[in-house]
Amino acid sequence: MTQQHKHIISMLVEDEPGVMTRISGLFARRGFNIDTITVGKTQTPKVSKIVITVKGDDRTVEQIEKQVNKLVDVFKTIEMKDDESVTRELCLVKVSLSNEKAKTDIMHYAQVYKAPIVDITPKSAIIQLVGKPQKNDAFLELMKPYGIKDISRTGTTAIQRGGNGEK
Amino acid sequence: MKGSEAIVKTLIGSGVHTTFGFPGGAVIPLFDEFLRFEGKIKNILVRHEQGAAHAADGYARASGKPGICIATSGPGATNLVTGIMTAYMDSSPIIAFGGQVSMSLIGNDAFQEADMMGITLPITKHSFQIKKANDVVPTILKAFRISAEGRPGPVYIDLPKDCQVGEVTKEAPKKVDIPSFKPVYRGNINQIKKAADMILAAERPVVIAGGGTIIANAAKEVTVLMDTFMIPTATTIMGKGIIPEDHPLAIGQVGMHGRKAANYAVINADLVMAVGCRFSDRITGNTSSYAEKAKVIHIDIDAAEIGKNIEVDVPIVGDSKSVLSDLIVVMNEKLKKKTETEWSKRMKELNQLCRCNMDSKKEPIEPKKLLFELNRILKTDDIVVTGVGQHQMFATHFIDRMKPRTFITSGGAGTMGFGLPAAMGAKVAVPDTNVFDIDGDGSFLMNIQELATLKEENIKVIPVVFNNSYLGMVRQWLEIYYSKRYSQVKLGRHSDFVKIAEAFGLGGIRVEKPAKIQDALKESIRSKETMVLDVYVEPESNILPMLPPGGHLKEAFGGCMNAKGVFF
Numbered sequence A: 001m002t003q004q005h006k007h008i009i010s011m012l013v014e015d016e017p018g019v020m021t022r023i024s025g026l027f028a029r030r031g032f033n034i035d036t037i038t039v040g041k042t043q044t045p046k047v048s049k050i051v052i053t054v055k056g057d058d059r060t061v062e063q064i065e066k067q068v069n070k071l072v073d074v075f076k077t078i079e080m081k082d083d084e085s086v087t088r089e090l091c092l093v094k095v096s097l098s099n100e101k102a103k104t105d106i107m108h109y110a111q112v113y114k115a116p117i118v119d120i121t122p123k124s125a126i127i128q129l130v131g132k133p134q135k136n137d138a139f140l141e142l143m144k145p146y147g148i149k150d151i152s153r154t155g156t157t158a159i160q161r162g163g164n165g166e167k
Numbered sequence B: 001m002k003g004s005e006a007i008v009k010t011l012i013g014s015g016v017h018t019t020f021g022f023p024g025g026a027v028i029p030l031f032d033e034f035l036r037f038e039g040k041i042k043n044i045l046v047r048h049e050q051g052a053a054h055a056a057d058g059y060a061r062a063s064g065k066p067g068i069c070i071a072t073s074g075p076g077a078t079n080l081v082t083g084i085m086t087a088y089m090d091s092s093p094i095i096a097f098g099g100q101v102s103m104s105l106i107g108n109d110a111f112q113e114a115d116m117m118g119i120t121l122p123i124t125k126h127s128f129q130i131k132k133a134n135d136v137v138p139t140i141l142k143a144f145r146i147s148a149e150g151r152p153g154p155v156y157i158d159l160p161k162d163c164q165v166g167e168v169t170k171e172a173p174k175k176v177d178i179p180s181f182k183p184v185y186r187g188n189i190n191q192i193k194k195a196a197d198m199i200l201a202a203e204r205p206v207v208i209a210g211g212g213t214i215i216a217n218a219a220k221e222v223t224v225l226m227d228t229f230m231i232p233t234a235t236t237i238m239g240k241g242i243i244p245e246d247h248p249l250a251i252g253q254v255g256m257h258g259r260k261a262a263n264y265a266v267i268n269a270d271l272v273m274a275v276g277c278r279f280s281d282r283i284t285g286n287t288s289s290y291a292e293k294a295k296v297i298h299i300d301i302d303a304a305e306i307g308k309n310i311e312v313d314v315p316i317v318g319d320s321k322s323v324l325s326d327l328i329v330v331m332n333e334k335l336k337k338k339t340e341t342e343w344s345k346r347m348k349e350l351n352q353l354c355r356c357n358m359d360s361k362k363e364p365i366e367p368k369k370l371l372f373e374l375n376r377i378l379k380t381d382d383i384v385v386t387g388v389g390q391h392q393m394f395a396t397h398f399i400d401r402m403k404p405r406t407f408i409t410s411g412g413a414g415t416m417g418f419g420l421p422a423a424m425g426a427k428v429a430v431p432d433t434n435v436f437d438i439d440g441d442g443s444f445l446m447n448i449q450e451l452a453t454l455k456e457e458n459i460k461v462i463p464v465v466f467n468n469s470y471l472g473m474v475r476q477w478l479e480i481y482y483s484k485r486y487s488q489v490k491l492g493r494h495s496d497f498v499k500i501a502e503a504f505g506l507g508g509i510r511v512e513k514p515a516k517i518q519d520a521l522k523e524s525i526r527s528k529e530t531m532v533l534d535v536y537v538e539p540e541s542n543i544l545p546m547l548p549p550g551g552h553l554k555e556a557f558g559g560c561m562n563a564k565g566v567f568f
């Protein structure tokens, strides 16, 4: 087996129904599991950006990228290299507040991570994390002993560093 | 104006005079318009929607223009699927219209509703679902561009009934822009210069011309490379006809059932230039040892094909014709005319050795004898369409074609049943040309209902059935790889194709003697109507050479006796 790496692929697509199906179909056909996928509008009307993260060997991922590029609804695909792009993920986590100690600990950790508590009840708190997925993972790890009740993650989105936009 | 009228007018405006289709509830409004535009456009009423899709495909391959097929929703549309996939695999431009239940019913499992957008997604170049009558014209205009430009392919249009009966209120555009669809035609000149240097420096170059060269109309350019620069030129099945096959350096077909000369060239070349071909597994055999001694130049309009199956030294993305003509200009600046080399002489010799005697008086008729007789009678412009199986491989091997678009076969999909309807479509595209359907008894039966269409519409093709009473190609595999355990391949000979033809109101001739072949062919060619030739051939002939699946090209065995032992 060739080396499996994580790849972040960003695509500018026409804002049409079915685009997501076409793209995910290409990945599924080759047995790729899409780790995360995010979609949103861009500064250009009718153009959306999709960011996908997958694991795979470089050659196969490049091949899929070319196939995606061929889709009529796709303007452009680029692979986001780690050192050339900023990547972020939003994660909401609900943790139990079982006792006073837990509550103090959790609030402390949240402060260190600069993660606001966006909702709180006597029994649980919802904390909002925005950061690199690895950083979010680390915070979730810290929360585990206190009892995580629920997690919602958006998946990774990314943007290229420097002056230019994707055109 | 109603949506349905706008559809028909847009088709006519796009140069369509014939469509192939079959009606049903969801396309009644559309077909109703055909009556009003009689004389300008005509639908050929096929007898099965699969026939419509293959006919549109045959039309497209013979003419280079998109072929149109129409079916009703649900089962009508799903019957198109095999034909769409066949066109997709061979990059053939068809536009398939499928009726759909009205927008308000979609997603309700309404009567004859099928998710055709989902079903056709992986087998189309693109698909559209029309959502309102105003979208009809721009969508069809886009479909024409998408199906034909760049690497061609099928486009599916899902056509809800309410969009056909609804009013078009917006002025229709004359042209459409598709901002995300911009095929690249010109190749990168630096890459082309690199390629030119490599070709001129090579001692043993070979060109492999694929279907892309035919689509791009690059016959002149490929022939110049072969003729002026003396580069031995092989073709894939899809590229057959791009060069005159009687040329001494036209070394035949590569791959699984390839001519030994062609495979020898690929194995021993120091440079392989593949043009408009995708190195499919049937071409390469085992890819890890493919063309080991060679540097590879790959020219294709589809960037995703380059580096997909074979690693490439010089990739060039562009249209075959444009890239090759630039390449020839560069090569001409460096070298006026290339002289004969050791390599070109050797290839001519080997090529000659592979061209063995096809004549035979043996009974039952040997397939090669039937091809021998066909070759004698075929004119340059005649079109040969085939079914799928041994007869198809015999035809790709032993029938010489001199011009592009005169050999039409289901290569990538290998769809049995393609022959008869595709021949019908080709005939409609080029009505003054003789169109032969070289078919197998198994394949022919798969769309035999189109004999009814041929009769009623008075379309004349020349079906020649290689009746070997077996699903021959599978039988051959069983003979070789399953020690003759013939499971599920015996068809028998009780189906009487002559009587079947007669039952459809057509004529037919049974041929059992080698000496009778020529007369029967002449009679069918002369006949005003389609006349089926049911030729009893030797049941257990094999098509050779043959490469074990996944094997190295060197492992190809069998073939012309003259060539025995000379090669590998």
Ligand SMILES: Cc1ncc(C[n+]2csc(CCOP(=O)(O)OP(=O)(O)O)c2C)c(N)n1
Binding pocket: B387, B388, B389, B390, B391, B392, B414, B415, B416, B417, B439, B440, B441, B442, B443, B444, B466, B468, B470, B471, B472, B473, B474
């Ligand atoms: C639709 C379809 N079903 C099955 C096959 C598998 N297959 C490939 S060749 C072949 C036998 C074809 O028999 P026939 O048309 O009689 O031609 P022959 O090989 O005898 O010349 C079969 C079954 C196929 N290619 N297409």
